[in-house]
Amino acid sequence: MSAGAHAAAAPAAASGFGPSNPFYEPSALPFHAPPFDRIKDADYQPAIEAGMAAQLAEIRGITENRAAPTFENTLIPLERSGQLLERASAAFNAVTGADINPVLEQAKTALAPKLAAHRDAIFLNAKLFARVSAVYKARSSKSLDPESVRLVEFTYDLFVHSGANLSDAQKAQLKTLNEEASTLSNAFTTKLLAANKNAAYATDTPAALAGLSEAQIAAAAQAAQARGAAGYVLPLQNTTQQPALASLSVRATREAIFANSWNRTEHGDANDTRATIARLAQLRAQRAQLLGYPSHAAWKLEDQMAKTPQAALDFMNALVPVATAKAASEGKDIQAAIASQGGSFSLEPWDWDFYAERVRKTKFDLDDAAVKPYFELNNVLENGVFYAANRLYGVSFKERKDVPVYQSDVRVFEVDDVDGKPLALFYCDYFKRDNKNGGAWMSSFVAQSKLLGTRPAIYNVANLPKPAPGEPALISFEDVTTMFHEFGHALHGMFADTEYPSLSGTATPRDFVEFPSQFNEHWALYPEVFSHYAKHYKTGAPMPDDLVEKIKKSGNFDEGYRLTELLAAAQLDMQWHMLPPSAPLEDPDKFEQQALARTRLDLHEVPPRYRSSYFSHIWSGGYSAGYYAYSWTQMLADDAYQWFEEHGGLTRANGDRFRQMILSRGNTQDLAAMYAAWRGRAPNIDAMMKYRGLE
Numbered sequence: 001m002s003a004g005a006h007a008a009a010a011p012a013a014a015s016g017f018g019p020s021n022p023f024y025e026p027s028a029l030p031f032h033a034p035p036f037d038r039i040k041d042a043d044y045q046p047a048i049e050a051g052m053a054a055q056l057a058e059i060r061g062i063t064e065n066r067a068a069p070t071f072e073n074t075l076i077p078l079e080r081s082g083q084l085l086e087r088a089s090a091a092f093n094a095v096t097g098a099d100i101n102p103v104l105e106q107a108k109t110a111l112a113p114k115l116a117a118h119r120d121a122i123f124l125n126a127k128l129f130a131r132v133s134a135v136y137k138a139r140s141s142k143s144l145d146p147e148s149v150r151l152v153e154f155t156y157d158l159f160v161h162s163g164a165n166l167s168d169a170q171k172a173q174l175k176t177l178n179e180e181a182s183t184l185s186n187a188f189t190t191k192l193l194a195a196n197k198n199a200a201y202a203t204d205t206p207a208a209l210a211g212l213s214e215a216q217i218a219a220a221a222q223a224a225q226a227r228g229a230a231g232y233v234l235p236l237q238n239t240t241q242q243p244a245l246a247s248l249s250v251r252a253t254r255e256a257i258f259a260n261s262w263n264r265t266e267h268g269d270a271n272d273t274r275a276t277i278a279r280l281a282q283l284r285a286q287r288a289q290l291l292g293y294p295s296h297a298a299w300k301l302e303d304q305m306a307k308t309p310q311a312a313l314d315f316m317n318a319l320v321p322v323a324t325a326k327a328a329s330e331g332k333d334i335q336a337a338i339a340s341q342g343g344s345f346s347l348e349p350w351d352w353d354f355y356a357e358r359v360r361k362t363k364f365d366l367d368d369a370a371v372k373p374y375f376e377l378n379n380v381l382e383n384g385v386f387y388a389a390n391r392l393y394g395v396s397f398k399e400r401k402d403v404p405v406y407q408s409d410v411r412v413f414e415v416d417d418v419d420g421k422p423l424a425l426f427y428c429d430y431f432k433r434d435n436k437n438g439g440a441w442m443s444s445f446v447a448q449s450k451l452l453g454t455r456p457a458i459y460n461v462a463n464l465p466k467p468a469p470g471e472p473a474l475i476s477f478e479d480v481t482t483m484f485h486e487f488g489h490a491l492h493g494m495f496a497d498t499e500y501p502s503l504s505g506t507a508t509p510r511d512f513v514e515f516p517s518q519f520n521e522h523w524a525l526y527p528e529v530f531s532h533y534a535k536h537y538k539t540g541a542p543m544p545d546d547l548v549e550k551i552k553k554s555g556n557f558d559e560g561y562r563l564t565e566l567l568a569a570a571q572l573d574m575q576w577h578m579l580p581p582s583a584p585l586e587d588p589d590k591f592e593q594q595a596l597a598r599t600r601l602d603l604h605e606v607p608p609r610y611r612s613s614y615f616s617h618i619w620s621g622g623y624s625a626g627y628y629a630y631s632w633t634q635m636l637a638d639d640a641y642q643w644f645e646e647h648g649g650l651t652r653a654n655g656d657r658f659r660q661m662i663l664s665r666g667n668t669q670d671l672a673a674m675y676a677a678w679r680g681r682a683p684n685i686d687a688m689m690k691y692r693g694l695e
């Protein structure tokens with residue numbers, strides 16, 4: 001019901017939309033690639049609006065069918081619906097994410113509420129649900145193949161999760177709760193934004209900023225100026241720890257910044273979020289009850305790989321002793337570093353990063369300037385990222401200059417399969433631009449589906465530094481890792497080999513989708529791959545061994561701290577969202593303290609990565625009861641890589657088996673069972689502990 005570009009029903013007439021719009025017909029380019037040479041900024045909005053209207057018309061065609069509901073007359077046309085919407089939205093999402101401008105910005109704002117209403121119009125459509133439900137109930141008596149059964153269950157669950165199963169009175173109640181939840185989430189965001197701004201550290205005394213570089217101090221002066229203030233301002237980041245704490249040598253400054261961060265939303269003023277989150281947690285539990293679940297977490301995890309809150313808890317509980325023991329030993333090193341620098345105080349959270357940085361510098365300082373000449377971007381891409389994929393899966397790559405792109409930095413490769421036949425298009429847009437979102441991501445212009453006859457057109461976006469014209473693009477090892485990571489997502493999309501677009505490629509739950517990407521990161525340091533791409537851009541010389549060693553070791557530095565702060569946040573998330581519907585309004589501070597103590601994560605020197613009162617992932621970012629997924633997928637990635645190590649590493653046989661059993665399967669099978677069938681057992685944390693130096 002989402003992807004595809006083959007012919008759909010004729011789009012309903014909409015203002016400004018007609019045959020001259022490049023989205024009107026499916027693209028005639030290879031792989032149905034978006035015709036960016038013909039698409040103008042003004043084309044997106046009318047196409048997307050016409051696409052919504054067309055899909056609603058297609059759905060009326062399903063619900064008004066007089067014949068009894070069957071898989072063929074309900075699920076299949078539902079999967080086929082919305083193709084105009086999909087091809088326009090896919091291109092629109094790419095350009096708004098990576099190359100936005102005021103026209104696109106305006107279209108995005110105008111479309112957001114319409115797209116939300118469109119989704120409701122489908123998932124709260126009682127006639128449609130009645131048909132889906134009838135097919136669902138009869139699914140075992142029909143001779144449906146396993147992927148079709150999976151589609152029926154997946155689609156039915158989507159409806160049920162949206163509240164389709166409720167009576168009209170309950171639906172009204174759900175609507176009220178959803179509205180209140182949305183108001184509270186918005187209020188949380190507004191308060192946090194203001195609180196973050198107010199909690200910036202300000203000083204008139206440059207001496208307080210000792211340790212920062214000249215550029216950082218100049219930026220702080222500029223930040224003050226932008227606020228119409230004198231002196232210096234260090235704006236606050238979202239996390240508990242602040243980047244500047246690693247450099248600031250004046251302890252009182254560090255303490256003040258940390259206090260600003262920790263208490264940002266707890267001043268008892270208009271920006272205090274505690275009452276908001278307490279009610280939000282309570283409301284989510286009540287909504288879960290209405291939908292038939294014991295807790296918000298139970299509702300959210302049902303369609304995830306973990307399936308139950310208990311499974312996520314068991315995973316975290318197993319990691320806690322190793323993570324906290326490692327953090328404690330890192331704390332000892334840091335306490336020793338404090339003493340060696342003449343300090344006579346006990347390590348506090350605001351000291352950690354500063355002294356950890358000293359420890360890191362003495363143990364294995366990685367000098368970026370020394371490393372980067374060995375990581376020239378094109379070489380990393382073709383002799384590293386592509387090379388590893390070729391050795392594992394037999395695929396090959398050739399650049400296509402004839403496929404139009406949305407921006408001149410974007411490159412396109414055709415990916416050919418083992419038999420030489422075209423498999424996918426791969427676009428990469430690696431360089432930073434001012435009109436590009438931060439970070440890195442993967443998505444698709446066209447998702448694979450046998451039903452729709454579509455093959456994948458996938459893209460990777462990143463924010464790597466763009467060199468001056470004629471200069472090579474030299475990147476850090478972190479950037480190299482990002483390229484392997486995003487390409488792991490790309491492989492998940494390119495190897496997709498499924499019937500239905502809704503189950504294809506990366507259309508998997510949150511606690512699975514980062515598995516192929518994190519897994520692919522492992523090949524960056526695999527000796528045979530590394531030596532193939534890590535060559536000096538001028539001389540072609542391999543990287544000296546001591547540098548390679550430093551890269552390997554520095555990867556696990558401070559891992560105890562990082563994992564402990566992540567687990568503490570993930571546990572706070574899970575504890576809040578396991579509250580029963582009968583729970584009273586909680587006092588957030590007390591609740592947080594007790595939750596951390598109960599889960600053995602109340603380490604004074606290692607506070608949670610986010611405190612409850614400024615944890616925007618879970619209160620407004622859609623990550624509620626899902627923050628554990630970051631570490632969960634790391635477990636899968638490490639466990640999977642260990643299987644490769646046990647079976648001879650980088651071989652075609654290993655790659656083919658992984659592709660066949662995991663990467664091509666999307667969400668067509670129960671993911672825990674799929675994984676266990678490939679691995680020979682359920683995943684566990686042993687490999688994660690080994691690769692992250694936590695044993």
Ligand SMILES: [Zn+2]
Nearest residue numbers: 485489514517
């Ligand atoms: Zn990712």
